[in-house]
Amino acid sequence: MNRLILVLGDQLSFGLSALRAGDKAQDTVVMAEVRDEANYVRHHPKKIALIFAAMRKFAAHLEEEGWTVAYSQLDDTENSGSIVGELLRRAEQTGAQSVVCTEPGEWRLINKLQYAPIKTEILNDDRFLASHAEFEAWAEGRKALRMEYFYRDMRRKTGLLMDGENPEGGQWNYDHDNRKPAPGDIAPKGPLKFEPDNIVGDVLGLVEAEFSDHFGTLDGFWFATTRAQALDALDHFITHSLPTFGDFQDAMVSGESFMFHAILSPYINIGLLGPLEVCEAAQEAYEKGDAPLNAVEGFIRQIIGWREYVRGIYFLEGPDYASRNRLGQSRDLPAMYWGGETKMACMSAAVGQTREEAYAHHIQRLMVTGNFALVAGLDPQQVAQWYLEVYADAFEWVEAPNVVGMSQFADGGVIASKPYVSSGAYINRMSNYCKGCDYSVSKKTGDGACPFNTLYWHFLDRHRERFSNNARMGNMYRTWDRMDEDRRKTVLQDGQAVLDKLDAGEIV
Known part of the structure; x- marks a missing residue:
C-alpha cells in the first residue's frame, strides 16, 4: 500500500527516520512551501528564503535518488496553504491512505498532525543524540536540571574529548578561558558565503514579493542551501575561526x-549537517593540533550539551512551556526591537545586525537584547515571538527554552538558577559598543546614565521577594542594601523614568 512520506523544511537530512521507513518503489515524498509555516510568526525573509531554497534542492536530490516527490511551491495555484492541507491534496491524487513523518520540533505542528484527518505515524527524530526517553530518565528525581551534568553524560555517551573515563585535559569545562574581550586589532574572517544560484534567485524573488513586509532584509543573501555547501562552511569554520x-x-x-x-x-x-559530525570535525582539529582545547570544548559543549539539553527541556516540560511568565512581566516590546530609533548603541548594533543578517551570537542575544527585555519587564511571550521571528536558526524547540527559560527566567528557574541580568558594566567589558553610545556607562544615575545601570537595580528591587534568598544573588542584594537610602531612591526614580519613556513610546 502506498503512503505519503512527509519531509518538513527543517528535516532536510538524507538519513531522516521517515525516509528510512519509506519505500521508493511505491511511496511519495511530500514537501510543501506553505503560508501557515511562513506566517504563523512573521519570519525573517532570509530565514524563509534559506528554508525554501534548501527544500527545493533537497527535493531535487531525492528525485535523483529515485524517490517520487510531490513538491508544492508557495505560488502553486493549487497550494492549500497548510501542511495538513497539502497532505490531504496529495493523498487524493495518489490514493495514499496514510502518512509517515518524523516528529516535528514544535508542539504546534505535532498537534496538527496528530489530529489530521488521515492516518499519520509520527516517528522519533533520531538526528538528536538524546531521545526523549533518555532525557526523561536523566531528569527523573533531580532537584535541578542543570545543563552541565547532562553535558558530561553526553560526553561519556559520544566519547568526544574523553581520555578513557576522564575528560580530555582533566576538566569538563573550559568556560573560564573563553571570556576575553576582543583586542583592538581583531580581524575575523567570518563565515563562508555563497553566491545565489538560479534556484536561490527564484526563491529570493518569491520571498521579496510575498514577505517584504516582514522585519529583515534579503539584501546580500549568502547562506548555504545544500549539504555540500554546508560541509564547505563547516570546513571553513574549522580552518579559519575555530582556533x-x-x-x-x-x-x-x-x-x-x-x-x-x-x-x-x-x-x-534544518538538517543539512548532523550535530555529531560537526563535533567530530572539531575534535579532529584538536587532535591534529590545529585548535586549542578550550575552543574545541566550548564549541562541542554548545552542540552536544546546550543544544541537546534545551531540546530535552522543551519536550519534557510540555506544550505550555512557551507560554510561561513566572515573573509576571507584561510591558510591550518597544519599537527599538523592530529597528526603531534608540540612543543605546548596544541595542542598535544587535538589532541592526539582526535585521541585516538574521543572526546575532549568543551573548548579543542573552546579554544585550535579552538582558534589556528582562530588566525592562517586557512580556516574555512577545520577546520569545520576536526571537522566533528574526533569527534564521530559530525553531520553537530551541528558541523557547533559550528565551522563556535562560534569557527571561519566565519558567521560574527550570533552566537557570538565577536571572541573567547585568548593568552596563558587563557590556562595556565585553564590547566596544559603549564607546560610541549617547549614554555614559560609567554614569549610574541622572541625565545620560546608561539605562542598564538603573534598570538593573529596578529589576532587583521589584522582584526582591522572589530573589533575595537566592544563594547566587545574595551579594547583589547586600550591595543594594548598603547604598544610601537617598541614592537607592534616585536609582529607582531614574529606572522608572526609563520605563515610563518606554510606555509612552519615547526614544530610549
Missing part, C-alpha cells in the same frame, strides 16, 4: 557581526 573561537566567543565588536562564531546552527537545525 580563536574559544577565547573570544563572548566578545562583541561594532561592525563585526560574526566574530569567530561558526554560523552553522541554521544548517544543523
